[in-house]
Amino acid sequence: MTSAYQHLTTTFQRLARFSHLSAIAGWDMQTMMPSAGSRARGEALAELSVLQHQILTSADVSSWLNEAEQETLNDVECANLFEMRRSWQQASLLPASLVEAKSIAGSRCEHAWRKQRPANDWKGFSANLKEVVKLSRQEAEIRAQANGCSRYDALLDIFEPGMTSAKLDRTFGDLKHWLPDLLQRVAAHQAQGHIERPVGPFAVESQRQLGLSIMKQLGFDFNAGRLDVSAHPFCGGVPEDVRITTRYNNNEFLSAMMGVIHETGHARYEQNLPKQWLGQPVSLARSTAIHESQSLFFEMQLARSADFLQLILPQVVAQFGAQPALNLDNFIRLNQQVKPGFIRVDADEVSYPAHVILRYEIERALISGDIEVDDIPTIWQEKMQDYLGIDTRGNYRDGCMQDIHWTDGAFGYFPTYTLGAMYAAQLFQAVKRALPNIESQIREGNLQPIFDWLQQNIWQHGCRFSTQQLITHATGEDLNPVFFRQHLEKRYLNQ
Secondary structure, eight states: OOOHHHHHHHHHHHHHHHHHHHHHHHHHHHHTOOGGGHHHHHHHHHHHHHHHHHHHTSHHHHHHHHHHTTSOOOHHHHHHHHHHHHHHHHHHTSOHHHHHHHHHHHHHHHHHHHHHTTTTOHHHHHHHHHHHHHHHHHHHHHHHHHHTSOHHHHHHHHHSTTOOHHHHHHHHHHHHHHHHHHHHHHHHHHTTSOOOOOOOOOOHHHHHHHHHHHHHHTTOOGGGEEEEEOSSOOEEEETTEEEEEEOOBTTBOHHHHHHHHHHHHHHHHHHTSOGGGTTSGGGSOSOHHHHHHHHHIIIIIIITSHHHHHHHHHHHHHHHOOOGGGSHHHHHHHHTOOOOOSOGGGOOTTTHHHHHHHHHHHHHHHHHTSSOGGGHHHHHHHHHHHHHOOOOTTOOTTTTTSSSTTTTTOTTOTHHHHHHHHHHHHHHHHHHHHOTTHHHHHHTTOOHHHHHHHHHHTGGGTTSSOHHHHHHHHHSSSOOTHHHHHHHHHHHHOO
8 A cells, every 4th residue: 555655756756757847948948948948838837837726735635744643654754755845835825926926027037037137128127027026025925824923934934944134143243243354454464465367369169178178077977967058157957957157247157157157056956856755855956045055065165275266277278278367476466356346146155145135134124024026126226336346327238137036036035145154164164174185185176075974964854864963073162153264355455
């Protein structure tokens, strides 16, 4: 006789296969699909979302969840059942009509953004964004009433289970206290030296080959993934078929190079999730912040270190030729330069948190109804001026239209970027304690000990444990932002 738990695993395996199709169709929409296909693809993805929602919220699943609670299960099965119930609870709160409407509105907004951003068309973009915000507020209100929390916390919990805006305010409040002073001190420190800029143009194919070479060095499995181009870099697909993207600029190569490294961090996590549990909720990444910790571990902790930059410099020179800007000392200064700018994904790691805090404060007020979409540009300008000293008036393409996260209603996502940076710093410190000779191994190109440590402590566990349990097991303590501050001060002030 088939147990209730077995019925659930079969159902969630089916849902995982639909998610696979949705992920690849979404990847194609952002990389290969002709513009005329936007409406049909959006409707198809919405139909698929509704089908998954109907399966997950069926009476059978509800009954099986209750029955499975009484069955004898091992630790992994119990963790899987917990994640199944969480998925069911998240889905069962929303009517299928809202799921469909959100999917269609998000696809329409994201696709239109691709043309509206280059045209600096805030008016056109805001018209679509208003519909996304309206539906996101409806979702937030439903979830908030069910969970007894604020609208924003209800959405935040989707991406980072257990996190609240009260906790974020404490963590980010401390960060806002010391970050401006650190930025000023680093600027003064770096003003003492000259940085030579690389002279282009830099052929896209050469940039692509450099990215592929570094991906190979970082252990990316090309039998289970690929690199492509999109308007906004991302990592998608499924563990068996991970799709990462970047964007190229003929005038400079560093942003594409680091973008590829960042997405490779995401991809390595996905490719090394527990294969024996694939198709089940317990095999998924623990949370968005943990996912970001892996990409920022690769990009910020590892790739911007002097040791790694020394390792990859010959590959850079092989693609672009020798020039004064590509001597080792200058190459390190280039990649460790702190210079506040408009674009979050291109930001250095010292100014990066200011971009995230700005987004967090705006989207929280937007979801709560304290501000409206039309208020965003003015508030954006005020916060960019206050936090980074940058004027964005009238520059929507490099301001509030610069990326896609709000287009599909991913409110509650942005805080996880800086949480991920903090986790990454804490994890890298733990790696250095476990591997005392790691700096010399990096210079020699022996990165496998790092990957083995991540596999042992993060990747293999999926979401079997809570974030707190996972980080405590890996580092000896829960999230401690002190490691992030110490890392920034050591790298950028040599303290």
